[in-house]
Amino acid sequence: MVYDVIVSGKPHRLELERTDGAWRCRLDGKDIQVDAVLARRDVLSLIIDGHAYEVKREQTATDLHLWVGSTRFPVELHDPRSLRSRQGSAQDDKGPRKILAPMPGRVVRLLVAEQAEVEAGQGIVVVEAMKMQNEIKSPKKGIVKKITTTAGAAVNAGDVLAIVE
Amino acid sequence: MFKKILIANRGEIAVRVIRACREMGISTVAVYSDVDRASLHIRKADEAYHIGPAPAAESYLRMDKILDVARRSGAEAIHPGYGFLSENAKFAQACVDAGIKFIGPTAQSMDMMGSKTRARQHMEKAGIPFVPGTARGLTSAEEAEKVAEQVGYPVMLKAAAGGGGKGMRLVHSRAELSSALESAQSEAQRSFGDSEVYIEKAIINPRHIEMQVLADEHGNTVYLGERECSIQRRHQKVLEEAPSPIVDPDMRRQMGEVAVKVAQAANYTNAGTVEFLVDQQKNFYFLEMNTRLQVEHPVTELTTGLDLVHLQIRIASGEKLPFAQSDIGIRGHAIECRIYAEDPDNNYFPSPGKITLLLSPSGPGIRRDSGMYEGWNVPMDYDPLLAKLIGYGTDRPQAIMRLERALYEYFVAGIKTNISLFRRILRDADFRAGKLDTGYLDRLLAKGIPESEEAVEPRIAAIAAGMFAVLDPASSVTKDGPTPPGAPSNWKQKGRAEALR
Numbered sequence: 275m276v277y278d279v280i281v282s283g284k285p286h287r288l289e290l291e292r293t294d295g296a297w298r299c300r301l302d303g304k305d306i307q308v309d310a311v312l313a314r315r316d317v318l319s320l321i322i323d324g325h326a327y328e329v330k331r332e333q334t335a336t337d338l339h340l341w342v343g344s345t346r347f348p349v350e351l352h353d354p355r356s357l358r359s360r361q362g363s364a365q366d367d368k369g370p371r372k373i374l375a376p377m378p379g380r381v382v383r384l385l386v387a388e389q390a391e392v393e394a395g396q397g398i399v400v401v402e403a404m405k406m407q408n409e410i411k412s413p414k415k416g417i418v419k420k421i422t423t424t425a426g427a428a429v430n431a432g433d434v435l436a437i438v439e
Numbered sequence: 440m441f442k443k444i445l446i447a448n449r450g451e452i453a454v455r456v457i458r459a460c461r462e463m464g465i466s467t468v469a470v471y472s473d474v475d476r477a478s479l480h481i482r483k484a485d486e487a488y489h490i491g492p493a494p495a496a497e498s499y500l501r502m503d504k505i506l507d508v509a510r511r512s513g514a515e516a517i518h519p520g521y522g523f524l525s526e527n528a529k530f531a532q533a534c535v536d537a538g539i540k541f542i543g544p545t546a547q548s549m550d551m552m553g554s555k556t557r558a559r560q561h562m563e564k565a566g567i568p569f570v571p572g573t574a575r576g577l578t579s580a581e582e583a584e585k586v587a588e589q590v591g592y593p594v595m596l597k598a599a600a601g602g603g604g605k606g607m608r609l610v611h612s613r614a615e616l617s618s619a620l621e622s623a624q625s626e627a628q629r630s631f632g633d634s635e636v637y638i639e640k641a642i643i644n645p646r647h648i649e650m651q652v653l654a655d656e657h658g659n660t661v662y663l664g665e666r667e668c669s670i671q672r673r674h675q676k677v678l679e680e681a682p683s684p685i686v687d688p689d690m691r692r693q694m695g696e697v698a699v700k701v702a703q704a705a706n707y708t709n710a711g712t713v714e715f716l717v718d719q720q721k722n723f724y725f726l727e728m729n730t731r732l733q734v735e736h737p738v739t740e741l742t743t744g745l746d747l748v749h750l751q752i753r754i755a756s757g758e759k760l761p762f763a764q765s766d767i768g769i770r771g772h773a774i775e776c777r778i779y780a781e782d783p784d785n786n787y788f789p790s791p792g793k794i795t796l797l798l799s800p801s802g803p804g805i806r807r808d809s810g811m812y813e814g815w816n817v818p819m820d821y822d823p824l825l826a827k828l829i830g831y832g833t834d835r836p837q838a839i840m841r842l843e844r845a846l847y848e849y850f851v852a853g854i855k856t857n858i859s860l861f862r863r864i865l866r867d868a869d870f871r872a873g874k875l876d877t878g879y880l881d882r883l884l885a886k887g888i889p890e891s892e893e894a895v896e897p898r899i900a901a902i903a904a905g906m907f908a909v910l911d912p913a914s915s916v917t918k919d920g921p922t923p924p925g926a927p928s929n930w931k932q933k934g935r936a937e938a939l940r
Contacts, residue, residue: 331796377790378792
């Protein structure tokens, strides 16, 4: 298996090969002795050069994070043979951007109307969860093309609240 | 002794009380709203009854429904926990009227302490030291200006019915006073349905130290030592410890005796907490009395060796306190971290949702009072407190070391928690030196996140990412790698979606 791994924004090439019941590991062209045991789902025990690491995996709808001890790393894993990997998935400031609910909650009120001009960081919608009101802000400067929720609506994490272009 | 107790609460405190009941051979009745059917307290209780929809006003705050469950189940007493109905004098009285014992003080004591101005009037009579200011609600801006001149600026405006920082304003000068008074009054009206606001001298960066008291129904009242609760965010406590780093035996005795006097002046029974503000010269002033079991009661339990919930139940059943003041000693040091479902990287936004992975610490000197479990969906409708992690040691440094170790073992995925905040606090030089006041946490957060002391190489994460992908393909890490066997194929999904258009 060959993977392109991006850890904290830095790309690495990882090659893993199963030989004689063990894994051969090559990272950025360097051979590394790795002993890995999956302790349970999302928990990996690694031994590398005699050092033992407990690694935890946290996968959400949008992100993957790995925790080595108590240090968290944002990680992207791509198979370089896959077409979509090569197309790149990085979002830029051009084009429409969806504003997503960061947590489940209830929409308390809308702060802008459709077609309104907004600045980056301007509040668009107020969502209440756990007795706290939270302003969901625009990621970019632009026009509010569409508001896809209403005051009083229940929303789930990842639901689209509005689109700014 | 009671045979059956209803717990009118949810989350970790309901579990805490159910555990005490089981230890004492008392059977338990839990209540739940629509979103709490799968909550931990329901799994731990002997009986459970549905009381309504998710909003607390339609479930956990409904006295009629809770009393109805008590009658139906044959519960002889109700433990209210903290929050919800715990400090509601009407509910305490309704229990009495229904012939059910309320585990807590009487409605009369609660009434006296429930309003901060009324409490001040009573305490003034009893000779309790409190912060200079009015003991009555302000009637006009002119009156406010007069009092402010007398006690000297800065002053603090506070809602009589207040709590949690609502209806509270710090005023530095006369020019700000009248508009601050107006906004405090309207906020108090909105939050508590009562616009009464009073004024007191502002003590800048005070410590918040509270004294636990316990009173039986035979006239015996004792104090169980103080808790340092100065580490707060938005007036909510985050970390508490016992004993306080600045309280010596002499000061403890003085504060304890005042706290007992406060409790006696209110004819107080059961467990309660007298809160004090302490200034930089270690003068202490009565702030208010909390007429319930506190969230942070475990640090007192660990340092006194007593079980406060057992004692609450014994007192409510009519028993005398089994010890005198001279029998109570403070041993060792305990620190509690309140684990909240909130995102430290995103301004501490609440973070409800499903807990996908939970690794919990244990071992020497660690106590964990938790209401969560792996696979549970944390509802968005209530307070974000998930669990309390308490470290105990021979002394403060050892308690800190043990907590740091336990936090290293603690891992919650799927939702965000403030676990990383406690690592920062416990490592901070001012915290370690015991230099605390209510402004401490805001100052720490303003400093920005320090570099992690533990230098883990990113290559470990890179290798782990690949290893997860090959060893645990069922829960595929790859966003676009080969489709694992049995997983839905993108092609098929796309095809189906197209066919349905």
